[in-house]
Amino acid sequence: MVAPPVMHVLDKVDYSKHRLVNLPPDSLPPLAPSSLRLQSKILGLTTNNLTYARHGHLLGWWDIYPQPETTPAPYNDLSIYGRIAAWGYAQIIDSTVPDVQVGTTVYGFLPISTLPEDIRIEHTGMKNQIFAIDEHRKHVWKIYNRYQICLSLAELERTESPDSLGWDSLMQGLFATGYNMNTYAFAWENKHRIHPSGNGEWSAQDANLDHSTVIILNASGKTGMAFAYTLRYNRPSQHQPTKIIGVGSPASKGVLDKSGFYDTVMLNSEDQSAKRLVDESGTSRVILFDFGAREGATDTWRATLSSGTVPFTFISVGAAVKVQHPDEARTHVAQLFERIQVNAGSLREKGIEVAGESYFDRFFAAWNEFKSKGGIPGMGLKWDEGLEAWEKGWEAFCRDEVKASTGLVYRI
Numbered sequence: 001m002v003a004p005p006v007m008h009v010l011d012k013v014d015y016s017k018h019r020l021v022n023l024p025p026d027s028l029p030p031l032a033p034s035s036l037r038l039q040s041k042i043l044g045l046t047t048n049n050l051t052y053a054r055h056g057h058l059l060g061w062w063d064i065y066p067q068p069e070t071t072p073a074p075y076n077d078l079s080i081y082g083r084i085a086a087w088g089y090a091q092i093i094d095s096t097v098p099d100v101q102v103g104t105t106v107y108g109f110l111p112i113s114t115l116p117e118d119i120r121i122e123h124t125g126m127k128n129q130i131f132a133i134d135e136h137r138k139h140v141w142k143i144y145n146r147y148q149i150c151l152s153l154a155e156l157e158r159t160e161s162p163d164s165l166g167w168d169s170l171m172q173g174l175f176a177t178g179y180n181m182n183t184y185a186f187a188w189e190n191k192h193r194i195h196p197s198g199n200g201e202w203s204a205q206d207a208n209l210d211h212s213t214v215i216i217l218n219a220s221g222k223t224g225m226a227f228a229y230t231l232r233y234n235r236p237s238q239h240q241p242t243k244i245i246g247v248g249s250p251a252s253k254g255v256l257d258k259s260g261f262y263d264t265v266m267l268n269s270e271d272q273s274a275k276r277l278v279d280e281s282g283t284s285r286v287i288l289f290d291f292g293a294r295e296g297a298t299d300t301w302r303a304t305l306s307s308g309t310v311p312f313t314f315i316s317v318g319a320a321v322k323v324q325h326p327d328e329a330r331t332h333v334a335q336l337f338e339r340i341q342v343n344a345g346s347l348r349e350k351g352i353e354v355a356g357e358s359y360f361d362r363f364f365a366a367w368n369e370f371k372s373k374g375g376i377p378g379m380g381l382k383w384d385e386g387l388e389a390w391e392k393g394w395e396a397f398c399r400d401e402v403k404a405s406t407g408l409v410y411r412i
Helices: 047-054 153-160 162-185 223-234 250-259 270-283 297-306 326-336 343-356 358-372 389-399
Strands: 008-010 018-022 035-045 084-093 105-111 117-123 129-132 144-150 212-217 243-248 264-267 284-292 312-318 380-385 407-412
Touching: 008 162, 008 389, 018 389, 035 105, 035 162, 035 389, 047 389, 084 153, 084 162, 153 162, 153 407, 162 343, 162 358, 162 380, 162 407, 212 223, 212 270, 212 297, 223 243, 223 270, 223 284, 223 312, 223 358, 243 250, 243 297, 250 264, 264 284, 270 297, 270 358, 297 312, 343 358
Parallel strands: 212 243, 212 284, 243 264, 284 312, 380 407
Antiparallel strands: 008 018, 035 084, 035 117, 035 407, 084 105, 105 144, 117 129, 129 144
16 A cells, blocks of 8 residues: 655744644646656755744745645644755656656755655756746745756766765755855955855955954854865965864864864854964954854854954854744844845855856866765764654754764655
């Protein structure tokens, strides 16, 4: 007997309240024109997924994959319950797009469900790149509507290895944020320079990291790790910071040390020691990047470093992972306009606009080199199967029980 399709559903106010919901085993309707029918196969789970739930009402993430009409009560109430998505690979099980074959895959933002999902698409004009253009999701950032057409899963696993696909699902998108910050927001070539938010004036002096000290809060997070890596390995040596300092908790210190991406590793409590080190270093500038530090750490480090004698810049990238009421989230997002805030979606799309087709050639060269080195030293992939395992992983993140040394990847 075939098991009924299942999806992961969340309480929109409190994402720690979640469950798997069974759907009726109804037959699928005929596929609409210019559409693909996708079956999620490999998904990565990170703290970013929790961010999608926390800010989903502000940035449209709840709208991308709404519950299907066959969802049983009470989970069909879109005002209370919703679904977010995850990065990974899906198999194309049906297609009405002449040049996209059944059996190939897409990489992109996918439903956390065993129920196939239909998307209407258009070609972008760039090789293997397509956009989802369904009306209910047109308002979300392009990064979440962009998909890449890939080989079949069997061919990918044969040519790239399962772990390579695991790293793709876990952090290709997060690596892209670090890569784009390094290549475009802090460009060493004027023609590539883009404001971290994707919009606004951003001078060569603003982007200059020569002789600077870069300090990364939540340095063990995958996006922070990616940024530190790209600063060292995807940037000319003469334009690299003089020092990269990674800041984290005692539990994450081992991973930070093993990574080799940081010149110095410090704890969240060592802001005064960092200030003395910076003041005595002769550095031309200190830039503090917050990738979602523990609550209270960001304000402390910002106040300490801004009171020093060295020119100081603060860049906000992520936020601390915690359950947050929508009203509290709105207040937090409103405060972001008072600081330099990285917009990963806009920065990436502007990078593609600036570099054209070569953007993907350069990005995938950097990403594949990162994977060939084993990804993040000290971090291992933990594979599991099925949505029951995904649900346990989600619960572990809600309880802050996932170690920095573990990357969660699932076959669905």
